[in-house]
Amino acid sequence: MALVLNDEQTMLRDTARSFLASEAPVAALRQLRDANVADGFSRELWKQFAGMGFAGVLIPEDFGGVGLGHVEAGVVAEEIGRNLAATPFLSTAVLTASALLNGGSDAQKAAWLPKIAGGEIIGALAVDEGAKHRPEKTALQATRTGNGFTLNGAKTFVVDGHVADLLVVAARTSGQPGETQGLTLFLVAGDAGGVSRERTVMVDAHNAARVNFDNVQVDADAALGPVDGGYELLERVLNVGRAVLAAELSGVGGQAFDIAQAYVKERSQFGRIIGEFQALQHRSAHLFSELEVTRAAVIKALQTLDASPEKAATIVAVAKARAGASTELAVQEGVQMHGGNGMTDAFDIGLYMKRARVAQELLGDSNFHADRLARANGY
Amino acid sequence: MADLETFRAETRAWLEANCPAEMRTPTEDEEDTVWGGRNPTFRNDAQRVWLERMGAKGWTAPEWPAAYGGGGLSRDEAKILAGEMRDLGCRSPLSSFGLWMLGPALLKYGSEEQKKKYLPPIVRGEIRWCQGYSEPGAGSDLASLQTRAEDRGDHFLVNGSKIWTSYADKADWIFCLVRTDPKAPKHEGISFLLFDMASPGVSTQPILLISGKSPFCQTFFDDVKVPKDQLVGIPNKGWEIAKYLLTHERNSISSMGGRAHRPVHEVAAAHVGLNDQGLLDDNLLRGQIARLEVDEIAFEFAMERAGDMAKRGEIHGAYSSLLKYYGSELNKRRHETLMASGGSDALEWESDRSEHGAAPRAWLRTKANSIEGGTSEVQLNILAKRILELPGA
Known part of the structure; x- marks a missing residue:
């Protein structure tokens, strides 16, 4: 293709x-x-x-x-x-829909x-429990009780968690944190008894929440997919989210680049348009190259999810690793090329830097995904 | 799509039947490749057989028209062939400046007679070509070249000197930029000539490089007579051909950035070892390799995408500069990482154990990648000017 x-x-x-x-x-x-x-x-x-x-x-x-x-x-x-x-x-149309x-x-x-x-309705996927994305370290407990399960634990960095009508929750039904076996996904109503939610206003002014589960009762049919064998499903869903988020990052980086290019073509110093300076030209051309290479990886990942999802995992890892890294470069160069104006709230470029930082972290950062590629290749 | 699946199955069957087992291992070094020519050198019989079989099918040049010896494949078929070769680990049967550079230029600018005469021997690897571009006084500023070709009625008389002529001492023919109108502005008096390196007046002098090898020569022309039908395109309009060919040279250099070779992590595992968790026993090196391999895979997709954009006519003319810049820098990074992965084993220069210093010699060779075919800085200038349209570039 x-x-x-x-x-x-x-x-x-x-x-x-x-x-x-x-x-x-x-x-x-x-x-x-x-x-x-x-x-x-x-x-x-x-x-x-x-x-x-x-x-x-x-x-x-x-x-x-x-x-x-x-x-x-x-x-x-x-x-x-x-x-x-x-x-x-991302939370609803991509992650929650893919889980279902x-x-x-x-x-x-x-x-x-x-x-x-x-x-x-709004949906949200609740996976992370610590500061870094580590799905296999899920500790939130789901214990069999009566005709269903009781959930106890806490989730963080739940995108749209505070407004979600439906939560898709990764829980541990057996095994130990760190093991991929023993995970199960559950559908939990956002307003279920025992669920408490704190909106965490983030640096990028996008949504996230901490969600606590205190003896939350769900029926057996709240389980989504196989009990104890949910890791594979979770990974499939996460990979869809990672690839789509890589596309979003590609847009963030692309627009940050365009904004900065417009700026250097208009701003004058020393009696010259600053875009005439080779120092900025070479950095612009390098950044453009990085963004183009990322663009290729992102579309490859998305196409692979459509054509042969069983082969998508490592390509998605490449796409998300690339998207995080090249977009970070784009926003850093963007602020620098704006000079003092880049530090002001009035200019948009700083907002791109903030969103890039959050999207880099979300669903695994560049290091996380490079590590995944290494493990997939046996080293 | 059904036709393509049939093609895939037939291609795979043919490759499995015809690609010798020895040709399904990664190439070890630059000398482990087949360059063909009038007096070809093969390390083993498998190399010869593989070249003959692929050449006969035209699959050394899969997308060239069959009328000129090529495979006549569509882009989709060529992608399938490349994919099946990669999956089976088949080596490229032929390395050739004729395939990578001259052929595309002849297909676009050559006369029908020139295409019929020069292209089929390139496909079969029978004539080895070299490139006469740079001169001692014309490097990044290529268009200031001074080698002259005077019109002497039935022939041109060529005098001058070229430098960094890859394998000039082993090549059969040269494609050469010469100045045919010394009075014209520098871009407008250049012509594109082809001639036999066995012509009287041609001599070569290998240049010893930091790798301890001499893949490049200085080449001298002393009253070399070149028949006039060996000029390609229009006299004095050779710069256009030169630039077109450079885009193909850039593509072939950038393709070094892909994963055609043994993965770096395999080299590292062999020299550094794995720990009890099965991870490379050097944390920071492992991260360095993983980030490199992320970029290598992504760059392969970038090359594939560029080919797809070109096929649809949606590619910017200067895009080859992006691939050349990125691929050559990536290949240098790959070899820096290979050296770190090999540790002190990769420092041996002469031993049989190290294949006579294959690793450090290859590492040093890659330093030319960001110089040859236009330096990285020249590529960045081209991108800034032509794609980003930055002022004054």
Whole structure:
């Protein structure tokens, strides 16, 4: 398959680009941040996302979605990245939808997927428990009690966790933290008894929460996928999220680059446009090269998820490792090329730096994914 | 798609039947490759057989038209062939400046007679070509070249000198930039000539490099007579061909950045060892290798993507500079990491054990990657000017 967008995907990109630029520009993020909107996103915008088919991009038509693939989800995510749009796209349309699609029973799918596609509910995936993404270290306990399970433990860095109607929770039903065996995913209502949530306002003004589970009772049919054998499902879902997030990062880096290029072509010092200086030209050209190489890895990862998902893990690791690293370079160079203006809140470039830092950390940073590649290659 | 799957199955079957086992191992060093020519050298019979079989199918040049000896494959078929060769570990049967550089230029600018005469022997590896571009006074500023070709009626008379001519002492023919109009502005008086290195007046002098080897020569032309039908394209308009060919040279240099060779982590595991958890027994080196391999894999995708963009006519003309810059820097990094992975074993210069210093000699050779075919700094200038459109670049 050619590593370029086909005609339909290009049309989708153009649609998403103009839609996001008009409905969810950076100014919209500033407004959410400055007004300290409790939800952290615009429910009206999310309804529009559903209307455009973005909320149901991965969901088959039978369940009310538009039945497209991961490349298309990445196309939307890249435009989200370009505009720093605060939306539940990743948490709900990508992670929660993928969990249900890959692990859900017919009843679970029928109950939730149409609501996701329709923009009626927000979902969130609760995995991390420590400061770094380490899924196999899951310790949150799910103990068999009566006809179901009782959950005890705490999750952190749960994107959209405080507004989620549905939580997908990685829990330990057997084994020890550090073991991949013994994990199970559960569907838990956001307002279930014993769930307490703290919104954690993050550096990038995007949503995250700490979620505590204190004797939370769920029925046996709340288990999503196999009991004790949930690691494989979790990895599959995480890999979808990582690849789509890599696409978002590619958009963040691409836009940060474009903003900085516009700046160096306009700003004058020493009687010259600063873009004339070779010091900045070479750094710009190097950065452009890094971003292009990342772009190739991201589309390869998304295409592989569509065509042969069983082969996707290492390619996704490459894409997320690359996207994190090259986007970090883009935002650092972006602030530096803006000089003192880059340090001000008035210029957007700093917002790109903040989002890049969070998205780098989310679902495993560049080191995490390089380590995964090394392990997959036996060293 | 069904046709492509049939092609894949047939290709795999053919490769399994025809690629000798010895040709399914990674190449050890630059001398372990086959360059062909009038007097070819083969390390073993497998190299000869593999070249003959692939050459006969035209698969040394999979996408060239069959009329000129090529494989006549579509891009999708060529991708499948490359993928199957990679999966089976098949070596490239032929390394050749004819394949990488001259052929694409002839396909675009050559006359029908020139294509018929020169391309098939390139495909079969029968004529080994070298490149007469740089001169002692014309390196990064290539267009200031001074080698002259005077029009003497039925022939050109060539005088001058070229430098960094790779394997000039082993090559059969040369494609050469010469100045045919000394009065014209420097880009406008250049022509593109082909001639036999056995012509009277041609001599070569190998240059000893820091690797202890002499892959490059200085080449001298002293009243060399070149028939006029060996000029490619339009007289005095050779700079356009020169630039076109350079994009292919850049692509072939950038392809060194891929994973065609033995993975670095295998070398490291052999010399450094694994710990009781099965991880490389050097934490920081392990991280260095992992980051390198992330970039190597991603760069392969970048080359694949560039080919796909080119096929759709969606690629910027200066994109080859991006690949050349990135691939050559990556290959240098790969060899720095290989040296760190080999430790003191990789420092031996003469022993049989070290294959006469294969690792350090290859490492030193890669330092030219970011110089030859236009330095990294020249590539960055090209990107800044032509793609980023930065002012004054």
